Amino acid sequence: MYFTSQDIVGDITERHFRIGEIPGVLWTPTSAHADSPAPLILLGHPGDLGRMHPRLVARAQRAAADGFATASIELPGGGDRQPLPEIERARNDLHAALAVGGPIDEVVDRLVLPLVSQAVPEWQSALDGLLALPELRGPVGFSGGILAIAIRLARVEPRIEAAGFFAGSFVPRSMFEEARQLTLPLHVLLQWDDSGNDRQLALDLFDAFGSAEKTLHANMGGHTGVPEFAGDDAARFFKRHLG
């Protein structure tokens, strides 16, 4: 892992890094307490760090206000990483199936399962590199992004002690058993009127999560219209568990 740039953006320091071929970004609070190590929240996203940058920076700034460092890495096939033609094909097939209202289980499996298998070890490697830095420490949180990746990562990675899930993407039915095995505190955000999402799947998954503390926050505003107060609620969840 090595850094390729460093910038001050408001109250945070943004450093781009690479871990092997994978680009990533680390944001640390540049506050009075910046000399003691900060707990880390990994920021999930749907792919393409460049396109997602403004929203990731806003989330990083919100987290830094509570004393958290944040980091993210590019997804397999995302941004300027090597394209994954089979996943691209599956993504197109999913959009086509949704447009005609056809069955989607097979194509969701074909799209999501390989992405999960490849992404999760990459996030774990990034975590190894990040936690070796003196300015970062556990406990670690994971927030948002592709739900199936977040579920697998929360299941296999014990350093993640609290997770904020965004229930806004398709999860293969075969992953329900993994959902049942989760035990960490969960804060689940659902956009109730997200027309491109399977709301019943999200509710079924919330029911399946094995965690003793799990909270569902459902709001209006469509897929990208999460209200500001819902972001504040999620921030308080991480403060309670990682602060």
Added chain:
Amino acid sequence: MYFTSQDIVGDITERHFRIGEIPGVLWTPTSAHADSPAPLILLGHPGDLGRMHPRLVARAQRAAADGFATASIELPGGGDRQPLPEIERARNDLHAALAVGGPIDEVVDRLVLPLVSQAVPEWQSALDGLLALPELRGPVGFSGGILAIAIRLARVEPRIEAAGFFAGSFVPRSMFEEARQLTLPLHVLLQWDDSGNDRQLALDLFDAFGSAEKTLHANMGGHTGVPEFAGDDAARFFKRHLG
């Protein structure tokens, strides 16, 4: 409306009152700002002010910390009010139907609709009396209690500008049309693992509410096990809309 007692309980002043035959309680903050009128939150409950007193006082204290006055009145047939034998019979019939897993729609109608019809004008009279006091002012919120009463009151009473619903009691299917007519901001609390509740009814109702701002917070802990952080979230909802 006349007061029958006055006590200081921690940071609040508790005054019992009667409006006609109906007993009620008013809690006002005894803080530095107690000389300017406080916005009012009406506290719903399942009936029997005496039995519910400790929990109502805790809610009143939480609200007073944000500068709110709170008040509640006894439900028809509740506490030491004149018993309502038909409603008692319906309540027993409901428990019997639930115990054998039989159909409940007819008995829910028989239990809830007369209670709603009688209770709602009583809450409105109480509101008339309370808002005539110089120490209280609008905007008014309504929080918790029997969901069907809260829905009807929120629909017919324009002085109520924000409502926190507790989705933990049966609502007649005939009231869905009223739910669709609501436009005020709503904060809905659902105990996901409340075994005596109809969770699907609660989710269907949340979907039906016509309000542009509506939020569902679902938590674990059973009917009476609302986590403290969920109470804090509800308090912030009222602060945002009435503060």
